[in-house]
Amino acid sequence: MNIAIIPARGGSKRIPRKNIKEFHGKPMIAYSIAAALKSNCFDKVIVSTDDAEIAEVAIQYGAEVPFMRPANIADDYATTLDVIKHAVEYTELQEWGVENVCCIYATAPFLIPEFIQRGFIELTSSNIDYAFSATSFPFPIQRALKLNNAHCVEMFQPEHLNTRSQDLEEAYHDAGQFYWGTADAFSKGKAMFTSHSKAVLLPRACVQDIDTEEDWEYAELLFSVLNKYKK
Numbered sequence: 001m002n003i004a005i006i007p008a009r010g011g012s013k014r015i016p017r018k019n020i021k022e023f024h025g026k027p028m029i030a031y032s033i034a035a036a037l038k039s040n041c042f043d044k045v046i047v048s049t050d051d052a053e054i055a056e057v058a059i060q061y062g063a064e065v066p067f068m069r070p071a072n073i074a075d076d077y078a079t080t081l082d083v084i085k086h087a088v089e090y091t092e093l094q095e096w097g098v099e100n101v102c103c104i105y106a107t108a109p110f111l112i113p114e115f116i117q118r119g120f121i122e123l124t125s126s127n128i129d130y131a132f133s134a135t136s137f138p139f140p141i142q143r144a145l146k147l148n149n150a151h152c153v154e155m156f157q158p159e160h161l162n163t164r165s166q167d168l169e170e171a172y173h174d175a176g177q178f179y180w181g182t183a184d185a186f187s188k189g190k191a192m193f194t195s196h197s198k199a200v201l202l203p204r205a206c207v208q209d210i211d212t213e214e215d216w217e218y219a220e221l222l223f224s225v226l227n228k229y230k231k
Helices: 028-039 052-060 080-094 113-125 183-188 213-230
Strands: 002-007 044-048 100-104 130-136 145-147 153-155 172-182 197-201
Touching: 002 028, 002 080, 028 044, 028 052, 028 100, 028 113, 044 052, 044 080, 080 100, 080 183, 100 113, 100 183, 113 130, 113 172, 113 197, 172 183
Parallel strands: 002 044, 002 100, 130 197
Antiparallel strands: 100 172, 130 172, 145 153
16 A cells, blocks of 8 residues: 655644645645545555644545544644654554555645656665655855854855856755655655665755745746646
8 A cells, every 4th residue: 555644734834724725726735635535645644743623624625534633743843754653553453465655744835746656666666665756956065155153255166266156066955845755664664865875856946945935925926827827
């Protein structure tokens, strides 16, 4: 059995009620649920939440909420891995025979079902623990700058001051959309960003963190532009 687990706690601070706040006419979490269902990769799409309203919305849009998340993994200090491990342990108690799990973030309105499918293929066709969404940095990280105590500029890697951009190795970062893994890897808490993982590369235009109000406004504009060109 393959399952999707969408973590969605009720106590988001920077954007209150973020997971069910309306985004282009639907609760934000509805997009993640829809992408999971449309991918046809899962026997069950589960939302892990501590919040009754989120649970109601999740069920309305086609997900299951077979348990409520306990308070000790629903605060600001709980990690995503804590939440997934708890869900996997629940499935073991139910004897569902889960082999593969995909954690999908509730704030991923740009998630495309095809990428979920690619992640599943990567996970199941290779001897790896995880396959997760990633994208490239738009600028060479070797040229990154920092501000010192006097608020003056310094380079992180000054040895690359005059290195041509095309001679620098391309770098990638977590896209924050989905994380496929074996149930065993999640259960054992194995590290994600290691040589036992593969990256499913997404176009940068399909990736946007939504952690602040500014992020939210930008995501709404980007969503409008992308939808315009889809038509």
